[in-house]
Amino acid sequence: MTAVENPVVALDPEEARRLRNARLERIGRWLLPLIIMALAIFLWDRICVWNGIPQYILPRPGVVLKTLVNDAGLLFGSLLVTLKITFLGLALAVIGGVGLAVLFTQSKWVEMSFFPFAVVLQVTPIVAIFPLINIYVDNQTAKLLLCAWIVAFFPILSNTTLGLNSVDRNLLDLFRLNGATRWQELWHLRLPAAMPYFLGGLKIAGGLSLIGAVVAEFVAGASGQSSGLASRIIEAGYRLNAPRLFAALILISLTGIVIFLVLSLVSHLALRRWHESALKQER
Amino acid sequence: MSDGAPLLVMNNVGKTFSNGVTALDGVNLTIREGDFVSLLGPSGCGKSTALRLIAGLSMPTTGRLEWRKAVGDDCVGFVFQEPTLLPWASVFDNVWLPLRLRGVSRKEAAPVVGELLERVHLSGFENAVPRELSGGMKMRVSIARGLVTKPRVLLMDEPFAALDEITRFKLNNDLLELWQDERFTVVFVTHSVFESVFLSNRIVVMAARPGRVHDEIAIDAAYPRDDSFRTSPDYAALCRQASDVLVEAINSTRGAAA
Numbered sequence: 001m002t003a004v005e006n007p008v009v010a011l012d013p014e015e016a017r018r019l020r021n022a023r024l025e026r027i028g029r030w031l032l033p034l035i036i037m038a039l040a041i042f043l044w045d046r047i048c049v050w051n052g053i054p055q056y057i058l059p060r061p062g063v064v065l066k067t068l069v070n071d072a073g074l075l076f077g078s079l080l081v082t083l084k085i086t087f088l089g090l091a092l093a094v095i096g097g098v099g100l101a102v103l104f105t106q107s108k109w110v111e112m113s114f115f116p117f118a119v120v121l122q123v124t125p126i127v128a129i130f131p132l133i134n135i136y137v138d139n140q141t142a143k144l145l146l147c148a149w150i151v152a153f154f155p156i157l158s159n160t161t162l163g164l165n166s167v168d169r170n171l172l173d174l175f176r177l178n179g180a181t182r183w184q185e186l187w188h189l190r191l192p193a194a195m196p197y198f199l200g201g202l203k204i205a206g207g208l209s210l211i212g213a214v215v216a217e218f219v220a221g222a223s224g225q226s227s228g229l230a231s232r233i234i235e236a237g238y239r240l241n242a243p244r245l246f247a248a249l250i251l252i253s254l255t256g257i258v259i260f261l262v263l264s265l266v267s268h269l270a271l272r273r274w275h276e277s278a279l280k281q282e283r
Numbered sequence: 284m285s286d287g288a289p290l291l292v293m294n295n296v297g298k299t300f301s302n303g304v305t306a307l308d309g310v311n312l313t314i315r316e317g318d319f320v321s322l323l324g325p326s327g328c329g330k331s332t333a334l335r336l337i338a339g340l341s342m343p344t345t346g347r348l349e350w351r352k353a354v355g356d357d358c359v360g361f362v363f364q365e366p367t368l369l370p371w372a373s374v375f376d377n378v379w380l381p382l383r384l385r386g387v388s389r390k391e392a393a394p395v396v397g398e399l400l401e402r403v404h405l406s407g408f409e410n411a412v413p414r415e416l417s418g419g420m421k422m423r424v425s426i427a428r429g430l431v432t433k434p435r436v437l438l439m440d441e442p443f444a445a446l447d448e449i450t451r452f453k454l455n456n457d458l459l460e461l462w463q464d465e466r467f468t469v470v471f472v473t474h475s476v477f478e479s480v481f482l483s484n485r486i487v488v489m490a491a492r493p494g495r496v497h498d499e500i501a502i503d504a505a506y507p508r509d510d511s512f513r514t515s516p517d518y519a520a521l522c523r524q525a526s527d528v529l530v531e532a533i534n535s536t537r538g539a540a541a
């Protein structure tokens with residue numbers, strides 16, 4: 001890599017400019033958002049001071065940070081609860097989504113029969129379904145899990161189905177010519193070919209699962225048995241404890257970002273050897 | 284040259300697709316053991332359709348396709364126009380694939396795969412993935428994969444059409460060498476007169492709408508053929524002859540359409 005960045009040959013002005021721009025762009029991609037973020041936080045702080053805004057309406061960033069540290073035990077405990085729901089929901093979504101997708105590719109008839117119902121489940125807002133779930137499911141964890149699952153499984157199902165079906169026709173012929181069984185075709189051809197699609201769906205599903213977990217807890221929050229981040233937010237809202245509210249909010253956002261970054265990394269590592277999408281990122 | 288016993292006889296074979304297109308009509312063709320037959324014809328004359336029928340990937344609508352020797356599905360290799368490799372799998376795994384699907388373990392396959400890769404000049408690239416290879420190298424992998432089951436018949440559908448001329452010449456030479464050593468039978472689809480004359484002992488010229496056999500040309504030049512054959516007067520004369528027949532076939536199509 002360094003060999004490419006530090007060419008030995010003399011470059012003409014145009015190429016040199018392009019190289020410089022590319023380098024600046026690479027740095028800017030990280031630096032600019034950080035600078036804007038720092039500016040925004042600074043402005044937030046100044047606005048609080050200049051206008052003398054009371055803490056229970058808009059706490060200063062420093063106060064939020066302090067709360068994050070002081071209430072760490074409570075907040076991270078809650079984060080753990082939310083994370084558990086998120087990851088379990090995501091895992092179930094992967095199992096359910098991929099499983100259904102595989103079933104769909106085994107028979108066009110199954111796909112035709114059941115895909116519309118998956119769409120119905122997807123387009124109905126989860127908050128509208130929740131009261132029903134509340135009636136039928138007793139266990140609090142199971143309720144939240146079901147919500148996270150419903151929200152997260154569709155992108156995995158639809159992406160994986162698309163991937164399993166978008167296999168090169170000639171490769172399918174090749175497998176047929178060599179007398180491949182259905183299982184061999186699935187294992188050696190369709191599943192690897194669907195990998196980029198599946199990973200794309202997984203990236204979306206990771207974020208959605210977190211949203212599902214939090215939203216479900218919000219809706220369920222009235223019953224007051226839960227202890228995830230959402231209930232911390234509701235609680236803080238009742239008590240006009242804005243610093244803790246902000247702290248919990250920041251934790252949720254950070255969690256979402258980390259999930260996205262980790263899944264992006266997983267996807268990149270899995271595909272970098274052969275798939276175009278990973279090659280472009282690598283440059 | 285075509286002195287082998289008949290291996291495959293196509294008797295009045297026709298193929299009409301469900302959309303009403305008649306891709307082949309009344310095709311009579313005998314392929315003998317050890318033949319290197321080229322199917323030569325304009326685009327759309329049903330060459331690929333014929334090859335797919337022979338491979339058993341598709342059923343004839345009319346007529347019969349008769350194997351005279353028990354050549355199971357096992358003994359037919361197919362090479363597509365595109366390399367058609369598994370992009371996530373290494374060169375070794377791609378060549379191993381047909382054996383793997385037959386339950387041959389990696390270890391058992393290693394000597395066969397290794398030898399074939401050497402024959403197509405790809406030793407040392409076992410662990411490369413397709414995107415790290417040039418177009419010609421990918422095609423070599425594809426050929427190696429077609430041969431790994433030691434097929435009696437190798438079916439090739441315009442395998443070199445997408446390659447530059449120099450690479451194509453080289454692969455032609457390599458293919459002929461392989462064919463002479465292993466004595467399998469080749470059915471080779473192409474629309475290049477020069478390629479078909481260089482490679483085959485028999486050219487089947489096809490005409491379109493509906494696809495049919497227009498004529499057959501025997502290429503009696505002796506094997507082995509190498510680059511000196513390419514520049515010989517014999518080769519030039521044969522190319523002219525084949526080219527004339529091809530023009531005739533194309534004109535007969537125009538006549539039919541008018």
Ligand SMILES: Nc1ncnc2c1ncn2[C@@H]1O[C@H](COP(=O)(O)OP(=O)(O)OP(=O)(O)O)[C@@H](O)[C@H]1O
Pocket residue numbers: 300301302304305306324325326327328329330331332333474494
């Ligand atoms: N699966 C199919 N369904 C319907 N029509 C088809 C199908 N496959 C081929 N055809 C038609 O059959 C005719 C012959 O097609 P084929 O692919 O065999 O031609 P070809 O000689 O291989 O042409 P090319 O040199 O361009 O590859 C064409 O008119 C094509 O449109």
Ligand SMILES: [Mg+2]
Pocket residue numbers: 330331332440
């Ligand atoms: Mg074709």
